[in-house]
Amino acid sequence: MTGDPVRAGPGRPAWDPNDVTGPAARGRAAEGSGIAMTDTQTSLPGRLAAVPGGEAETAVRADALSKRYGDVTAVREVSFSIRRGEVFAFLGPNGAGKTTTVRMLCTLARPSAGRASVAGFDVARQPRAVRRRIGLVFQEQTLDDRLTAEQNLRFHAVLYHVPRAQVRQRIDRALELVALADRRHDLVSTFSGGMARRLEIARGMLHTPAVLFLDEPTVGLDPQTRALVWEDVLRMRREEQVTIFLTTHYMDEAEYADRLAIIDYGRIVATGTPDELKRQVGADTVELVTSDDAAAARRLAAAGFRVRSGEEHLVVFAEDGEGLVPGLIEAAGVRVRSVHVHRPTLDDVFLHYTGRQIRDEPAGRALPMMARARTARR
Amino acid sequence: MAAIALGQPGGRLADERESLREDLRTTGMVWEREIIRFFRTRARILSSFIQPVLFLFVLGYGMGSLVGATAGFDFKKFLFPGIVAMTVMSTAISSAISIVWDREFGFLREMLVAPVSRTALVSGKTLGGASIATVQGTIMLALAPLIGVHLTWLVVLQVIGIELLMAVALTAFGVFVASHIQRMEGFSVVMQLLLFPMLFLSGALFPLSGLPGWLTVLTRLNPLTYAVAPLRQVVFAAQHVPPIAAARFSAGVTLFGYTLPDSVNIGITCVFAAVFLALAVTGFGAAE
Secondary structure, X not given: OOOOHHHOXXXXXXXXXXXXXXXXXXXXXXXXXXXHHHHHHHOXXXXXXXXXXXXXXXXXXXXXXXXXXXXXXXXXXXXXXXXXXXXXXXXXXXXXXXXXXXXXXXXXXXXXXXXXXXXXXXXXXXXXXXXXXXXXXXXXXXXXXXXXXXXXXXXXXXXXXXXHHHHHHHHHHHHHHOOOHHHOOOEHHHOOHHXXXXXXXXXXXXXXXXXXXXXXXXXXXXXHXXXXXXXXXXXXXXXXXXXXXXXXXXXXXXXXXXXXXXXXXXXXXXXXXXHHXXXXXXXXXXXXXXXXXHHHHHHHHHOOOEEEEOOOOEEEEEOOHHHHXXXXXXXXXXXXXXXXXXXXXXXXXXXXXHOOOOOOOOOOOHHHHHHHHHHHHO | OOOOOOOOOOOHHHHHHHHHHHHHHHHHHXXXXXXXXXXXXXXXXXXHHHHXXXXXXXXXXXXXXXXXXXXXXXXXXXXXXXXXXXXXXXXXXXXXXXXXXXXXXXXXHHHHOOOOOHHHHHHHHHHHHHHHHHHHHHHHHHHHHHHOOOOOHHHHHXXXXXXXXHHHHHHHHHHHHHHOOOOHHHHHHHHXXXXXXXXXXXXXXXXXXXXXXXXXXXXXXXXXXXXXXXHHHHHHHOOXXXXXXXXXXXXXXXXXXXXXXXXXXXXXXXXXXXHHHHHHHHHOOOOO
């Protein structure tokens, strides 16, 4: 389910970055805390009205979007919608059509068929209106490394029509969002890859876009920096209520998303929250090691559990493995030595839907180089 | 009706005025970036003087002794305005090169995906490069006393005006060429094939009178010819140039036996500048 009335409405979604449960749970949490709501007071001012008319809660919508390059179909009839304030991930291997979809949504590539709207504007018919309302972070770096961080941001502010009186304030805020305020006057050429990437994300937020697109934001970064980038992304969502669309081929990152779509060979094969997708793949498994497995198995089966006896342990299949643990221990009737609950991972999900596993790229930076060579030749 | 942008109140006229203001702001920012980058690469500032100074002294003294002076007016004095023009030209072109760099380092995309007009971007880029080229060319005027060329403030102002026009035309040309080039190596090839012939065939280094027919045709086809001539004539106007020397070291361009006045030369340069600018705008980011 995607509907979540609690989080609807402006300036609200408050959530704990450690909380990787679905949006529904997050919404409930927001009711109670109320602490994070104060963050909205420091929001960037003057956000463009995101969506005119009735579709106030839909930030991005794609209907049967397709893109062909000659005989090659890069994206086939992709449909999805993203609600305001959501972090939506496109998960798939390289070449699955992730970047092509982003390019269409950002008006950089014309759809061959189908329609899409971003912030309420049609990408094919109102590209300027769309571009004013989106932030864009490419796979490859697009900073001027002979300018300082601040100069890069100022350049961007002018290009995106940030009112003069607000430029300074927004640069302060954007740098603060990615914790680079102290590097403000440093040349970008002195930045590490991770810092540059985070500066680009800040730049993408500078003009308070309705939707921030991040194309493989963490590719080629070390795990620590990837975590930092994610902190930035989630902080932005929390404090600026921006809708975030990102692509990734890292399974663990897709977990951070409120919802995700798995794309393979240009097709969306599954959409849902990480939990929903995992549930579709199958039940949790609980492994029990007891003092008398045979007796425990009989009793558990009698109590209505689906049990399978393994060589060294019992396996119980259940929808909510963790919730069942106390009941299982009680029903087993013998001493339980250890319990291990295994929840399906997104790897299982991906395998389930595509019959393959995502291969990790050997060298992170090889990809953008190739992508650049490709666009250059065109 | 759901498509009406809330961020743009007011009528069509107000919108246009607003978008013109934003375009001008964009042009200003792109210009500023060129200037910032220029001052950040001091090596480039210095190196861009080496070539013209070398040309001035090596050719001026080397060839000068061969050519000799006519009624006290020597080749160095003839060469000087040409070298100033050359400085402007090569600086303008090397500024335009930066587009190829911008592409290599991805920054071009940052500009091209922004909701701004290409005209605003190209104008900023061109004016930035042209400003730098003009400043460099004007700094070369400091060598005038060494060469024995007399300058007045009026002449300097006129020279700056012509330099600026020439620089705009040439930077726009460079932007146009650079927009169609994907790699750095490609650019240097094109420059060897285009810039150097244009430089040498512009009359910057030798008088355009009494040339063989084919060379006369080539020089008259070269847009730079019409920019170099008025610059030289403006400088010559402040010198004492005896009639025999004026005949030998002719500053003007003759077309079908008719010597073009400065106004026509400047007009032709303006047309070239406009055409190159238009080409640059249409070509900008063509490869994206």
